[in-house]
Amino acid sequence: MPRNFLSGKKVLVTGGLGFIGSSVAQKAVLHGAEVTIYDACINPYGWNFANIKEVRDSVTVVKADVRDFEKLKQNIMDKDVVFDCAAQVSHTISMTNPFLDLDINCKGPLNLLEACRRFNSTARIIFASSRGVIGHPKKSPVDELHPTDPLDIQGINKLAAEKYYSLYSRVYGLKTCSLRIANAYGPRAQVRTGDYAIVNWVIKKTLCNEEIAVFGDGTQTRDYIYIEDVVDAMILACSSKAAFGDVFMLGSGTETRFIDVIEMIVNLVGKGSITRKPWPPDRKSIEIGNFVSSISKIRNRLGWSPKVSIQDGLRMTIDFYKARLKEYMYSNGH
Numbered sequence: 201m202p203r204n205f206l207s208g209k210k211v212l213v214t215g216g217l218g219f220i221g222s223s224v225a226q227k228a229v230l231h232g233a234e235v236t237i238y239d240a241c242i243n244p245y246g247w248n249f250a251n252i253k254e255v256r257d258s259v260t261v262v263k264a265d266v267r268d269f270e271k272l273k274q275n276i277m278d279k280d281v282v283f284d285c286a287a288q289v290s291h292t293i294s295m296t297n298p299f300l301d302l303d304i305n306c307k308g309p310l311n312l313l314e315a316c317r318r319f320n321s322t323a324r325i326i327f328a329s330s331r332g333v334i335g336h337p338k339k340s341p342v343d344e345l346h347p348t349d350p351l352d353i354q355g356i357n358k359l360a361a362e363k364y365y366s367l368y369s370r371v372y373g374l375k376t377c378s379l380r381i382a383n384a385y386g387p388r389a390q391v392r393t394g395d396y397a398i399v400n401w402v403i404k405k406t407l408c409n410e411e412i413a414v415f416g417d418g419t420q421t422r423d424y425i426y427i428e429d430v431v432d433a434m435i436l437a438c439s440s441k442a443a444f445g446d447v448f449m450l451g452s453g454t455e456t457r458f459i460d461v462i463e464m465i466v467n468l469v470g471k472g473s474i475t476r477k478p479w480p481p482d483r484k485s486i487e488i489g490n491f492v493s494s495i496s497k498i499r500n501r502l503g504w505s506p507k508v509s510i511q512d513g514l515r516m517t518i519d520f521y522k523a524r525l526k527e528y529m530y531s532n533g534h
């Protein structure tokens with residue numbers, strides 16, 4: 201990647217007050233970009249002004265919704281790069297409120313692509329897609345050619361959005377790229393609900409010396425990727441022509457059992473305890489089984505590789521929340 205690709209660029213980050221969006225925004229500011237954050241501040245998602253505390257004076261915050269085409273258009277027109285990180289992120293909410301998910305996760309990305317097609321066709325647009333588009337892995341590790349058969353509404357809508365991205369590249373020549381992020385964790389993720397970003401929620405429970413309920417035996421595996429590695433890949437993707445029009449799996453490439461992560465956290469913090477509970481039916485029905493990403497394509501094509509081990513990532517995340525837990529437990533940092 202050209203080291204300072206973002207230097208002097210105008211960057212829009214949708215969902216920029218959330219976990220991934222704010223982390224991208226922070227790094228973009230560091231790289232010398234002029235950053236606009238576009239976030240609707242919707243609960244119960246991870247928006248939090250504490251997430252941009254360090255760069256608050258260097259970014260512009262627009263409180264607006266990706267479902268609002270006019271607002272999006274106004275904010276997209278002069279941008280060089282767009283990171284699309286706004287979403288309805290809960291798998292369970294997507295099942296109880298499917299039309300909300302459709303509205304945010306399909307209409308949002310389509311609005312963004314249409315706004316770019318009509319008013320800014322040279323912008324580079326990176327989509328935060330999800331490993332949820334895969335469903336139950338049929339082979340391991342999961343690569344980009346793996347069949348897609350999502351287990352929940354959110355996965356279906358993320359897949360549709362990915363396809364919009366590819367289509368707008370193929371048909372209109374937009375510079376798009378989708379990254380199928382695995383289980384991201386790290387500083388700035390919300391910790392109020394275990395509905396998503398579960399590692400962070402477990403860290404909060406442990407720091408509060410609470411009991412952590414593990415559904416079933418906890419031996420299902422996931423691919424846990426540290427936020428800095430996600431951010432580096434997103435910035436690399438926007439700077440590389442080789443990424444445009446394509447889809448990449450984005451994980452650590454390492455398979456880790458959920459229960460092992462929980463035990464690592466409890467050991468590192470020195471507090472908290474683990475209990476087992478039967479799977480609630482609504483969670484069991486959308487549980488994907490074991491998952492690990494193949495990262496060969498992104499490694500070979502873009503030269504990206506993960507740098508942070510799970511042990512180091514957990515340590516850094518725990519240190520962050522030890523220092524700043526209050527900012528994440530009680531308010532959205534206003």
Ligand SMILES: NC(=O)c1ccc[n+]([C@@H]2O[C@H](COP(=O)([O-])OP(=O)(O)OC[C@H]3O[C@@H](n4cnc5c(N)ncnc54)[C@H](O)[C@@H]3O)[C@@H](O)[C@H]2O)c1
Nearest residue numbers: 215218219220240241242245246247265266286287328384
């Ligand atoms: N965190 C992960 O492990 C993970 C894994 C795979 C994919 N992703 C994807 O990454 C993206 C960001 O997720 P996150 O973990 O940062 O979640 P988050 O909840 O921390 O952030 C999402 C942000 O989007 C905003 N938002 C929601 N609806 C909006 C709307 N209609 N208009 C404008 N803003 C809106 C919220 O206010 C919030 O600030 C999502 O697309 C998610 O699907 C995340």
